[in-house]
Amino acid sequence: MIEFVHELPHISMAAEVLFHVGGFPITNSLVATWISMLFLIVISLVFTRRMKLVPSGFQNVVETSLEMFYDGVAKVRAGDKANLFLPLAGTFFFFILLSNWMGLMPGFGSIGFMVEHHGEMEMVPLLRAANADLNTTIALALLSVIGAQIYGIKVRGFFGYVSRFIRVGGFVAFFKGLVGRGPRQGFNALLNAVIDAFVGSLEILDEMTKLLSYSFRLFGNIFAGEVLLIVISMLLPWLAPLPFLALEIFVGYIQALIFATLTLVFVSHAAHEEGH
């Protein structure tokens, strides 16, 4: 006899708080973020001491994965500025990849303690996928968008970069033509100047929608994946979760790749000089 359980285990969109440190809540996804950070920091410190010119062992693994990302993604998307943007995009890629895949490990979401919540006992997991928390993804998205502005200012200079949003060049040229300090321009030029200024304001809107889309794309994929795995494991715990776990491994990789690629694309767009 197959019995279908029709009560879902407690799934909460917000990450569950484990404890407080001086009033600041520490959530289970924050702990997972720290573990990812620790892993990456330790690996990068350990494997850059006594670097061998011809790598072997794990240094080889580190170099190969970085090279795959650099050749396959960074140079393709950013061209000659790949070295400039690699620290940001590469960190995004490896951090998000590690966090996503770690969230699939046994123990994440399943080991926890019971807490009374709204009159019922519920389980609070000790660990949760780092990107299954909107806070993490918004933080990453903020870093990406603000990083793009910083790189833009660094490459184009402050006024060069601001001129991406406030485009008065067309108006200046037109009025110079009116007073005779430059070539006379037809009303077509004025129209183009107006449209150009409008496009500049659209660019600001673009940056803000990027913030939203980065965070929700990553959060949606990872959180929905977690919900999917929980539900499937509840309905058919034997063998059925396997293809879904494979899917989640794939999705974790793709989302890390997409986040890094889009960061590279938009940072290059912000930092490329006018007139290309």
Added chain:
Amino acid sequence: MDVNLIAALTIVLGAITPAAMIGRFSTEAMRSLGRNPESGPSISANLILALALTEAIAIYALVVALAIKFVQ
């Protein structure tokens, strides 16, 4: 209306257009791959990018559906 019904409808309706568009992108990509096999890596890279951007729209619908269902 039942909460479950609204959540289900949200994701179902929200996934129709991204699904259709992903199909169209892939068709055109396959077509241009067939026409010009040399530009394979370039086409694939841009296809993945476009797919992720369209897929994000469906993910937004999913997030809204999950929020409707699980956030009291």
